[in-house]
Amino acid sequence: MKAKLDQIKERALQQIAGSDTTEKLNEIRVAILGKKGELTNVLKSMKEVPPEERPQVGQWVNETRQEIERVLEEARMKTERALRDARMKSEVIDVTLPAKKAEIGHRHPNTIALEEIERIFVGMGYEVVEGPDVETDYYNFEALNIPADHPAKDEQDTFYVTENILLRTQTSGTQVHEMEKGRLPIRMIAPGRVFRADEVDATHSPSFHQVEGLVIDKHITFADLKGTLAEFARELFGEETKVKFRPHHFPFTEPSAEMDVSCFKCGGKGCRFCKGSGWIEILGCGMVHPHVLEMSGIDPDAYTGFAFGVGLERIALLKYEIDDMRLLYENDIRFLKQF
Template sequence: MKDRLQQIREDALRQIGSSASLEKLNEVRVSVLGKKGELTAVLKSMKDIAAEERPKFGQMVNDARAEIEHALEEAKAKMERRIRAEQMKAEVIDVTLPARRNKVGHRHPNTIAMEEVENIFIGMGYEVVEGPEIETDYYNFEALNIPADHPAKDEQDTFYINGDFLLRTQTSGTQVHEMERGKLPIRMIAPGRVFRSDEVDATHSPSFHQIEGLVIDKHITFADLKGTLAEFAKELFGEDTKVKFRPHHFNFTEPSAEMDVSCFKCGGKGCRFCKGTGWIEILGCGLVHPNVLKMSGIDPEAYSGFAFGIGLERIALLKYEIDDMRLLYENDIRFLRQF
């Protein structure tokens, strides 16, 4: 009996060693350890052994079984590793083949610039609002302290529907709408389309976009205007951006200024973008004119505020180095895909 067991063990181990496939290994498992396997048969014949020998012999059978099982597992693991390795070798691909891309669309550069500006001001607590594109004379001019005979109202600048209605020439009218709502303090920006009677060329368009900003509160100062817009410029054009405020004139602000930023292309050394000056004019701004506050029902002694207007296309053209404004309205996909 012992010899038989020894024989089975040796045969099994030999067969395991010579098995060339997982199937073969399985056959060995079945033929030795299976229900009808040789080892199982030996176990079944235990009854023929003397009672006192049985525990010892049982131990031997179990040891042989464990040894065979272990050998089977080891051989299987080894074989699986080999097969995986062969598979890896067979599955090598040329990773430089072209990618399969989900063809996503592209946002218009104007919108990208607009969202950048919006996000900066949202972060500073500004609400984004909108106003009508067809406006009344009152909101576009009169309430902004632009009197009836002002040259800005000339037909050469403004598209009129009739005497009372026109296409807004600036987003500044939204200031008035917002102030008239009567909810103070105000911190808002108003992006939108504006219209001026300019023939289409590389630097002009009869339709373009502005972003208006307005802050009204107690104790708002020109220093606050400077600080806010300097912060904005740094966010938009980079931490090293410097700003310069030059006196200017707008009917609806006093004092008024234009803000230049240090050229973000050359850092202020002078290049073709800044026409060699090192500075780029970016926006107009000022403290809200007391007449404008009064007309909108706000006491200019109790409240003050500042306003600013940014030309969106100007920023988009400069930032993305677009050399012709007409490209913005042609919608050539080869242009749009670059943003």
């Protein structure tokens, strides 16, 4: 009996060694260990074995079975490993083939610039608010110290709807709306669309965007204005950016200034970008005129404040080196996709 079992085992091991596919291994398993397999047959013939030998024979059968199973399992794993290796070898891809992108859309450069600006001021505790595009003469002019007959009214080439209703020429009117709410202190920026009767060309558009800023509190100084806007410029154009304040005139601020930043292209040495001056004009600003405070119901003896206005398109054109303003309103997808 033992000899027979050894024979089965020997033959099985030989067959296993000679098999290189899982199918063949399965066949061997069925042929030897299956319901009608050789070893199963041996078990079936146990009744012919004398009872006292049965435990011994049973043990032999089990040992033989375990051995064959172990070798079979080893062989199966080896074969599967070989198969998987072979498959992976055949699955080599050209990783330089083009990517499959979920085509994500692109933000308008104006919005990218605006969100940058919002991020900076929100971080400094400013609230972002809005005012109407179609505005009354009072909010666009009069409450900003630009009374009837003021030359600034002509300078800005206003679009009128009626004598009293117009398309706002500046976002500065939102200053007044905000001050009239009577909630102090104020730290706000107000982005928005503005309109001026300029013909369309590479540097002009009858409709563009500004971001207005306003801070009203006790003891606000021109030094605070300088510090805040210098911080803004560094955040927007880089840590190395220097700022320069030049006196200017706006009817609703006094003193007033224009702020230049050191050219972020050449670092201030002078290049084509900054027309050789090393500086680029960025925004207008100033201390809120006492009369403007007064008109909006704020006591100019108790409160002071500063205001500023940034041209959004100007920032976008400069920052992203866009050479023609018309591109911003054409919506050519090849343009938009670059942002």
